Amino acid sequence: MSKNESGLAAEPRRGGPLDHIRPEVLGIPESGIVEIFNYGRNRQGLIPLWVGESDQPTPAFISTAATRSFEAGETFYTYQRGIPELRDTIAHYMTGLYGARRALSSERFFVTVGGMHALQIAMRLVGGPGDEFIMPTPAWPNFGGAIVALGGRVVEVPMQLGQAPQPRWTIDADALAGAITSRTRAIVINSPSNPLGWVATLAELQSVLDLARQHGLWIIADEIYGHFVFDMERAPSFHDIMEEDDLILFPQTCSKNWAMTGWRIGWLEAPPALGQIIENLVQYSTSGVPVPTQRAATMAIAHGEGFLAEQVARARANRDVLCNALAATGKVRFARPEGAFYLFCAIEGHPDARKLAFRLVDEAGLGTAPGDGFGAGGDGYLRLCFARSPDQIREVARRLTTWLDQHA
Secondary structure, eight states: OOBOTTSSBOOOOOSOGGGGSOHHHHTOOOOHHHHHHHHHTTOTTOEEOSSSSOSSOOOHHHHHHHHHHHHTTOOSOOOTTOOHHHHHHHHHHHHHHHTTSSOOOGGGEEEESHHHHHHHHHHHHHOOTTOEEEEEESOOHHHHHHHHHTTOEEEEEEOEEOOTTSOOEEOOHHHHHHTOOTTEEEEEEESSOTTTOOOOOHHHHHHHHHHHHHHTOEEEEEOTTTTOBSSSSSOOOGGGTOOTTSOEEEEEESTTTTTOGGGOOEEEEOOGGGHHHHHHHHHTTTSOOOHHHHHHHHHHHHHOHHHHHHHHHHHHHHHHHHHHHHHHHTOEEEOOOOBTTEEEEEETTOOOHHHHHHHHHHHHOEEOEEGGGGOTTOTTEEEEEOOSOHHHHHHHHHHHHHHHHHHO
């Protein structure tokens, strides 16, 4: 038996490894998406719609920038906040999108290892164990997972789906206000929304901002699909209505716009006064982002508008094919997506979405994501990612309508 510093016999530790893990880490929920993904992985002929990414690889002009960086020997430690060229490029790009009221300084932008890293830093900045984050749901599961991982508490406020003829998801502002307590630190808003395809109006954003100002709360604004909209030039943004002293953090990523999900590069937009704190959090989590990856991101942001426009046009056409086919059956309930590239839908007579997702793998050769993994309000729904080739989406529509004829 071992002895402690006083020379006395030390009490042996009881239990297995899981008994000595922080409870907040043990409480991180498993992904319902991964469960279906693993079940249907490598099925011959299956069309995967479960993961939120395009089926297109990163364009060569972006990848080449990274190759040149490697060849130039840019393989050393670098700026924790990101190389100046990339931060300047981000500032120019974001000013072009949102700078009608004021130019956005490069001092507001901090390069991260993907949007998830940016989101984790944002949440660490404003909350910790026991703190509450209000989150309209259904929502991307990673929001909740990041909150639970730092010991925080997710307070879900279910969104409402309006009725025909043009159903639309909406935020219940009174319910948001009613969810605020002395432990509330932030409101998490994702627009355009994963999984809903909902795009907040300026009036809806203003109601959230007014609430945050009234109670001194942060807003964590995930607007990564801001350029990925179908019936407008870009989505309304908190940038359109905020003042410089508003407490808003914007996680961002290169993943969706430029088909760079595997590159793991994004950025966090924050008040410049937080610069040294954010730099410290980068230092003690990743020690920065590889320079070749940053060169690729610089090229994507500076010269990728044509590719992005093609992606959006393809997704718009796919949305129309899928929505028109399912609406014609009269058996599927959904709001027509306004942005992002997801359809969130419920099939009449099939309230158990998890069971339905398994059936669609086996009986229709389709991989979907069950809605219950997206929080309160998602029960009975499926999420379908339609960022795929037009031929595949036409085949998805055919398979789904055929299955509905037989089973719904």
